[in-house]
Structures are given as structure tokens and as C-alpha cells.
Amino acid sequence: MACLLGLPGALAVTAPTASAAPATQPLESIAAAAQARLEAEAARRWGSDPATETEVRINRLDARLRLPACATALSTVLPPGTRAIGAVAVGVRCARPAWSVFVPGRISVQKPVVVTAVSLPRGAALARGDLVMERRDLSTLPAGYLADAEALVGQTLRRPLQARTVLLPGMAAAPKLVARGERVALQAGGGGIAVQVEGEALADGALGETVRVRNLATRRVVQGTVSGPQRVVVGLPGIGKNVNQP
Structure with missing residues (x-):
């Protein structure tokens, strides 16, 4: 036995092994859960409009984030009043062991809206040639938008507008x-x-x-x-x- 202990590698066999590090939840799985929830919300709110295109982007998670591996499927939650457009934070939760984290993301919504084709003075009666449809990101239009150019024909402007201005509700009125x-x-x-x-x-x-x-x-x-x-x-x-x- 003494000679066996003297053989190369014998200490590696008899020495105690180091304890394994606790398993952590892959950040990719957390981002995927948040992505899937926001895509579902975008489809529910905007999917019925064939003229609308949506894109969901999840912010990169901090690589230093270490959460215990979840023994159950991840769940997601949106804060009350969350709108399916613009900056959105989605909560990702684990039931066992219990933890939760909010993942920031963004829902971009592209849709054709009414835009002025030329500069127009206040009081101008709108003709169809004064208006064009251009695709814009609705999240950049917090004051609203108009999607029917024909409905504006004959209405008069309440203020002067430069060319390529998005028509907002209230900018024009029926005579x-x-x-x-x-x-x-x-x-x-x-x-x-x-x-x-x-x-x-x-x-x-x-x-x-x-x-x-x-x-x-x-x-x-x-x-x-x-x-x-x-x-x-x-x-x-x-x-x-x-x-x-x-």
C-alpha cells in the first residue's frame, strides 16, 4: 500500500473533490420569456390590423446577474396599465426557488398615417393632393394620429403646417x-x-x-x-x- 501511495496520481484519487457551484438560470431563457410575452401582447393589440407591423426588442441583460436555476417553468407579468407600444418592462418570475426580475424592452409599431404633402397655411381647405400616407412608428406619436386621408378632405386647418407633418386629431375641423x-x-x-x-x-x-x-x-x-x-x-x-x- 505504501508503494501505491507513492505512485504518480495517487493523491488525485484519494483527495476530496471540490463541491460543485450552484446552478444559475441562463440569462437567455429569461430574455426569451420576456420576448415571448411582449410578442403575444403586440399580436393581441395590433395583430388584427394588416397595415400594422410590430417589432419586439429586449434589452441586453446585465451579465453579472446571477439567479438560481428555476425548478419550474418561468412565468411573466406586466404591470397594470402597461400599453403594448413603446418602452415596456415585463416581469419574469420563478416559483421555486422564488425570485423575480423586470426585463426592459420595446414594442415598435409601424403604421401608415396621414402626413401633409406640402406646406399649408392656417384655414386651408384640405384637398386629397395635400395629403399622403407614410409609415411611422406610433410610439413616437404620443398625441395620436389619423389613418384616413379621405375623411379629412374638405376640412380646414386650425394652424399652419409644414410639409411632412403628421396630422394629429384636432389639427383640422369640418367647415x-x-x-x-x-x-x-x-x-x-x-x-x-x-x-x-x-x-x-x-x-x-x-x-x-x-x-x-x-x-x-x-x-x-x-x-x-x-x-x-x-x-x-x-x-x-x-x-x-x-x-x-x-
Whole structure:
């Protein structure tokens, strides 16, 4: 036995082995869980729109992060009120052993929006040639956007705009066809009967908007819909939902 202990390598056989380091959770698996959750959120919010393209990016995790290997499948959670656009943080959790970490990422949403083709002054009536559709990242448009150029034709600008400006809600308005205090043709119809009387508009109104009008013959105030220049359509007098007392 003594000669065996003297053989090269004998100490390696008899010496105690070093304890193995605790297993850690691969950072790639944490990033993959966060990626999958954000992709699912993007698909749920934007997937039904064929004109929209989404891209999910997860920030690189700190290489110094050391978490115990998870004995169960990782789960994910989004903070209340999280929007599926722009900067997003998704929580990745392990049930056993218990730990959690928030992983930052970003959901980019590209969609065609209405943009001015040329510079336009305040009060300009928009023509179709004044507008183009350009793909933009919606996360850079916190004030909103418009996606229907045809619906803006005929509306007037409330402020001057430079070329390639994204049209935001409220930048243009439908022209007023009825002005407060002016005489209007008050048209009433129903049951095969049509009546037209003179009225006084009590508010401004654009096409399709609801305005209050005083019937100058009866002095009653009714609500009607602007149907054209100085023209408002209502139900026959006496229909409760259309009639208000002065």
C-alpha cells in the first residue's frame, strides 16, 4: 500500500473533490420569456390590423446577474396599465426557488398615417393632393394620429403646417355649415310627411353634427342634425327625444 501511495496520481484519487457551484438560470431563457410575452401582447393589440407591423426588442441583460436555476417553468407579468407600444418592462418570475426580475424592452409599431404633402397655411381647405400616407412608428406619436386621408378632405386647418407633418386629431375641423344666430331651413319628416319651416340656429355646426334650433313659428327649441349649408333636419315636432323646452 505504501508503494501505491507513492505512485504518480495517487493523491488525485484519494483527495476530496471540490463541491460543485450552484446552478444559475441562463440569462437567455429569461430574455426569451420576456420576448415571448411582449410578442403575444403586440399580436393581441395590433395583430388584427394588416397595415400594422410590430417589432419586439429586449434589452441586453446585465451579465453579472446571477439567479438560481428555476425548478419550474418561468412565468411573466406586466404591470397594470402597461400599453403594448413603446418602452415596456415585463416581469419574469420563478416559483421555486422564488425570485423575480423586470426585463426592459420595446414594442415598435409601424403604421401608415396621414402626413401633409406640402406646406399649408392656417384655414386651408384640405384637398386629397395635400395629403399622403407614410409609415411611422406610433410610439413616437404620443398625441395620436389619423389613418384616413379621405375623411379629412374638405376640412380646414386650425394652424399652419409644414410639409411632412403628421396630422394629429384636432389639427383640422369640418367647415361650419350652420352659424349661431343665423336663419336656417328647419326640415322635419316622418311617417311620409315632410315639413320645412324657418328656424334660428342656437349653435355652430358642421355636417352631421347635432345642434339646437329655435322654431321661429312655435318658439320651441329642438335638436337636429346639420345636413347642409343653413339646413337642419329633425323629427316631426312632438317626438320627445328631439324636442327640448326653451
